[in-house]
Amino acid sequence: MSNEFYLLTKPNCPLCDQALVQLHQLDLDEPIRLHWVDISQQPELLDEYALLVPVLVREADDAELRWPFGEQLMEFVTV
Template sequence: MTEFYFLTKPQCSLCEQALLLLHSLQLEQPIELQIVDISTDQALLDEYAWHIPVLIRAADDVELRWPFTATEAEEFIINE
C-alpha cells in the first residue's frame, strides 16, 4: 500500500475541500493517507503555512500542492 501525507491545519477550508476531493477518487488500489496537522510542529508550520493543503508521497517526498484537480491528484497517486 502506498503511503501519503496530507498536510493540513485547523480551520483550513481549502484543506477540507482537498480532503473531500481525495476521498472521492475512484482508485484501483487503496492508499494509506496520514493526516499531518502542521500547527503542532513549528518547522512544518514555518515551511508550509502558506502552501497547505499539500499531498506528499512518502516514498520520494514529492509534493502536490493546492490547487489540484481530481485528475491531477489521481495521476500523482498512480504515478508513484
C-alpha cells in the same frame, strides 16, 4: 511501491477539507493510506507550509502536490 501519503493541513482550513473530499472521491484500483498531518503542531513544518496548505506528500519519493490539486491528483496518487 508505497501507497503512503501525508496530507499537510492546519486547523480551520476549508481548503484542507476540500482536499480531503477530492481524495475520497478518487476511483482508485488500490487504496492509499492517508495520514493527516497538522502542521500547527510542528514549528518547522508551520514555517515552511503555513501559506501553502493543503499539500499532499507522497512517501515513496517525497514528491509534493500543492493546492489546487486539479486533474493531476489522480496521476500523483497512482504513480
